[in-house]
Amino acid sequence: MEKMKLLDFIIEQYERSSKWDNETSGNASFRIEEKHYKIIGKSALIEEAKELENSDLLKIRWVKGYYNIDIEKVEYPLSNMAYFYQISKRKPKYIAVAEQKDMVMKYYLTFKKPWIRSYIESEVLPKLEKGDYEKKPEKMEQLYQCLSGLDRLESPIFKRVFSKRYLNNSKVFEKELQKKIIGIARKYGDFVEDTMDYSMEDSDVLNQLYIEEYSQELNIKGKLRIKVEGSLIDTGCFPYGTVLNSQTIKNAIILDNPQITKILTIENKANFTAEPMEEGTLIIFSHGYFSPLERNFLKELADNLSGQPVTYLHSGDLDFGGICIFRYIKKQIFPQVKPYRMDKDIFNKYKSFGEPIEEVKLEKLKKLEEPMLQELINLIIKTGLVIEQEAYL
Incomplete structure (x- = not known):
């Protein structure tokens, strides 16, 4: 790194001032402090100042009684700034x-x-x-x-x-x-x-x-009819669920699905896996927040189902993250979604599995408003406990 010089300090002071935008009228000064001597070297700084003064670029004001020994400040017209930049080989701010x-x-x-x-x-x-x-x-x-x-x-x-x-x-x-x-x-x-x-x-x-860190996969369980590159697919033939990868989600055409009467999204994989297949229900593993690709696919599915009665539910952790994920699904995908197994009775039933909430998340939760989950929010704040879905298993 090149050693700092007096002109560098002058330029930096100019750039910190309100005059940085090429204002060149008037005069300015730079007060020399002990730290500048330490950075540049006292003799080197005084020598540089003298050379600039001899070139009529600035005027040295010596500390009274210390002529040629200690500089109080240097004064210069702002019209010299362009030349200061030039000889310092710096681009003007x-x-x-x-x-x-x-x-x-x-x-x-x-x-x-x-x-x-x-x-x-x-x-x-x-x-x-x-x-x-x-x-x-x-x-x-x-x-x-x-x-x-x-x-x-x-x-x-x-x-x-x-x-x-x-x-x-x-x-x-x-x-x-x-x-x-x-x-x-x-x-x-x-x-x-x-x-x-x-x-x-x-x-x-x-x-x-x-x-993506890795390929997105949408885990589903239940009967869903889609068409992919001319092939009709009915996921109902997989009693334990199946996976739609990114390419499938991207290229799938959602067909009529009159058999769907309920869509249940589940935050955690273990609970999704344990949830039994139910006639008329499509169960979806949310893995937290759905990606844009998954979100668009599910919104399209909801649009296709708009002419028939469908119940939308979400089940997640009884904590700050679970509440936020519910809000995300409600805002971004299924406006009609309601919480499932995220109420006072479930909280009290599994309270013995509760863990202390982090202080930072507790403070955030106190500022959170979600009418459908307010009773749960109040319980978490009151007890200071949170419960993960896996406790139900």
């Missing part, structure tokens, strides 16, 4: 900010997804207006290449395939960008409800962006 604005707007005009546009409108552009810019422009370019790739995704893709395709390296997304992207998505994506307060796992957030 106003130019760097303008370049980044141009780059951001070039990408922004191509973006379609609301969460990405909101991030730029609400965060990036306001920061640039204030002069808060990325000091490493190559990192910013990399971020926008990533956002551009995410903006184009309409179907699931494996994480490393995405990284290779859009960032030219199979591991760079996970190592350098994943945390940043998840943070942006949590803040601006409507697929993460504000009331959830970061309750989704990182992998769930990535799934909402169509980024």
